[in-house]
């Protein structure tokens with residue numbers, strides 16, 4: 001279980017089960033070298049428990065790299081809750097999950113991820129103090145998605161200038177896979193900057209809204225990655241950059257919010273071989289964790305957090321400089337850079 005090829009060992013993995021509520025969760029603490037492990041909780045239907053474990057292990061390692069590159073005083077962790085097949089009491093299920101989080105005594109701090117909401121986080125506060133992403137009356141907090149979108153936006157903007165040699169986003173064609181919490185905000189930022197959007201989502205209402213409000217062109221979900229565009233922004237699922245999709249890509253730049261976009265490390269090499277620059281997901285999508293981390297530390301203030309998220313632009317620029325010297329792919333360079341930072345911050 002712990003010998004997955006692109007994994008480094010995890011410090012701690014808790015399998016939490018509660019027969020009363022039907023909770024089955026995996027809480028994975030990858031690294032606490034920089035501080036307590038911080039990362040969201042995914043609520044998802046998995047084919048089997050091993051698939052859930054694999055997801056938790058991969059995502060928590062990604063959080064270690066993300067938090068290190070974002071210069072946060074936190075390590076990496078992630079939790080997944082296996083969605084019960086039948087009826088269930090959602091508040092009770094998340095209460096049980098909150099108790100599991102609390103049982104780790106602060107080694108892991110949770111927040112939203114795919115399938116979980118600000119209401120789930122709020123409900124958990126009665127059971128654990130190690131939860132963030134909570135709406136607070138008149139104070140900083142809540143949904144991290146707009147901050148994630150902003151970080152991806154500045155990354156695309158930097159990539160378009162540095163990689164594509166364009167002066168701005170004006171007229172640049174961007175394909176957006178997924179118009180969810182992050183994808184929609186990203187679409188708005190890009191539209192305001194003059195980009196032309198090509199979009200796909202399984203939810204037809206979201207697509208229609210992007211057509212009506214943002215002048216987006218709609219394509220099918222099977223066509224979005226191979227669209228005739230300058231940039232592809234994956235904002236839905238992981239592992240979308242793989243042996244099937246990479247040969248068909250027309251874009252020269254990939255930057256999006258989805259976690260674990262590369263199916264395997266070799267897929268990063270395959271992108272490079274095709275002359276496509278991939279900005280690693282955990283570098284560009286750190287806006288949300290920056291937001292919930294500052295909220296958790298009571299350091300949240302809108303302008304300051306947005307300025308901190310904007311610093312992702314400088315790190316994208318640094319990565320692009322580093323690969324010129326090292327000759328590495330962006331994925332391998334970012335991985336090495338992040339791992340060199342898995343030590344207690346000064």
Ligand code: NAI
Nearest residue numbers: 144145148178179180181182201202235236257258259288
């Ligand atoms: P979400 O669930 O709100 O949005 C996902 C969207 O993708 C939905 O609109 C869904 O209908 C669509 N979708 C699903 N399958 C699709 C397919 N095959 N083709 C096209 N569209 C499809 O999730 P959210 O929060 O926007 O996150 C998106 C991605 O970004 C996830 O991978 C998440 O892990 C990652 N992420 C999110 C952060 C956040 O702050 N919300 C932070 C860091 C990463």
